[in-house]
Amino acid sequence: MTQRIENSPSVHPPRVHRAWWVAAVAALAIIAAGAFSTMPGLLVDPLQEEFGWSHGEISFAVWVNMALNGLTAPFAAALMDRFGLRRVVVGALAVIAAGAALTTAMTEPWQLTLYWGVLVGLGCGSMAMAFAATVTNRWFVQRRGLVTGILTAASVFGQFVFLPVLSWAVDHYQWRAGTVTVGLTSLMVMPFVWLLLRSHPADVGVKPYGSQEFVPKPPLDSGTGRRTLHVLCAVVRTGPFWLLATTFAICGASTNGIMWTHFTPAAHDHGMPVTVASSLLAMVGIFNVAGTISSGWLTDRLNPRWLLGSYYALRGLLLMFLPAMMGPTVQLPLVAFVVLFGVLDVATVPPTIALCREFYGEDSAIAFGWVLAAHQLGAGLVAFGSGVARDALGSYDLVWMATGALCCAAAMLAAIIRRPEHDRKRATTIELASSGASR
Incomplete structure (x- = not known):
């Protein structure tokens, strides 16, 4: 009698490897979550007008959102190990849809903090870049840098695709229409995730993309939180973690913290219409996609340390000069800023993930989750401090210049990220042995 074995490689592999379908639906979920990061900048002025809340009160909710987003990521990576990608992502989409719906009924600042800060923050944190790292590590052996770039770009794609629509909805139908739109988007994505997303290639009997051998599914780890904390205790003893976490905190401060949260109200302060400022941010998102995918391609070929250093240095210079480019109308220097900043905005993610993989191996997704926590904490602090x-x-103006200076400091830190000495000696020994055996 013939019995089908689920956890064995397929005899006739499909023309399109299943890994690409998993990456596609993961990108769809990340796009839905990315739409939420565009909303805070659109809510500042409407909430001030309707409720009289200050920049600081509104920015505090954004800080809570970003902080929980970051702190959730490493635990979400471990939860995906325990309960599977599909269950965690569907649950996260449901939570952020609920947070968006409840936000439409709020009347006090603490409710914005609870609904948008806590619920949306927890949900989006479960589908952050640690999710992208988990999908890439499990389903791909080749093209990891490229896939990381594509999944990272998916978040930005969600931002620039939804931003003009949300800006128009807020302008014509008030801010509640925007929050309802992103909430419904999350609900629409859930069926696709449930039907197509799988946790591991072994679940459908295929090899990871680019692998010559079938990889069995690892046993479930019941100590989800314990493993996450264990990885944290291990990585904090290493110098590269602190360098990666510090540079990524500055990355968050200079993107989500200041750019995506405060660019629109800052441009409005200079007399620029909100819809025009939002369109410029959408352009940043368009060039994000090209920059991030290109960065993933470069990460497969060049030293990620030097890529990081270059990205941060150029970003810092752009931010320092941004106040001089602001005005009531869009001039050529501001267009140049939008293009260059867009290329650099999320380009730091693929080399950072690659360095986590280099240093921390099988624990790299959780290690990157903790690095991402630093990213979001930095973003939240600057979002609140800027308000x-x-x-x-x-x-x-002063905030833009100070954030640019931080980016220049991050460039210097990125250049000194080094593998521990004993690991370098071991790698050299292995390479020499391999070259001797080939002769």
Whole structure:
């Protein structure tokens, strides 16, 4: 009697490897979550007008959102190991849809913090870049840098695709129409995730893409939280983790923290219409896709340390000069800023994930989750601090220049990320032995 064995490689592999379908539906879920990161900048002015809330009160909810987003990521990576990608992602989409729906009924600042800060933050954190790293590590052996770039670009794609639509909806139908739109988007994605997303190639009897051998599914780990904390205790003893976490915190500060949260109100302060400012941010998102995918391709071929250093240095210079480019109309220097910043915005992700993989191997997804936590904490602190600074100074100019200086510091830190000495000696020994055996 013939019995089908689920956890064995397929005899006739499909023309399109299943890994690409998994990557596609993962990208769809990330796009839905990415739409939520565009909303805070569109909510600042409407919430001030309707409720009289200050920049600081609104930015505090954004800080909570980003902080929980980051702190959830490493535990979400471990939960995916325990319960599977499909269950965790569907649950996360349901939570953020609920948070978006409840936000439409709020009347107090603490409710914005609870609904948008806590619920949406937890849900989006479960589908953050650690999710992309998990999918890439499990389903791909080849093209990892490229796939990382594509999944990272998916988040940005969600931002720039939804931003003009949300901006128009807020402008014509008030801010509640925007939150309902992103909530419904999450609900629409859920069936696709449930039908197509799988946790491991062994679940459908195929090899990871590019692998010459079938990889059995690892046993379930019941100690999800324990493993996450164990990985944290291990990585904090290494120098590369602190360098990666610090540079990525500055990355978050200079993107989600200041750019995606405060660019629109800052441009509005200079007399630019909100819809025009939102369109510029959408352009940033368009060039994000090209920059991130290109960065993934370069990460497969060049030293990721030097890529990081270059990205941060150029980003810092752009931010320092941004206040001089602001005005009521869009001029050529501001267009050049949008293009260059877009190329650099999320380009840091593929080399950072590659370095985590180099240093931490099988634990790299969880290690990157902790690095991502630093990213979101940095983003949240700067988002909150920028709102407070705007209330106190009446301008964002000083914040732009200070954030640019931080990026220049991150460039210097990226250049000194090095593999521990004993690991370098071991790698050299292995390479020499391999070359001797080939002769």
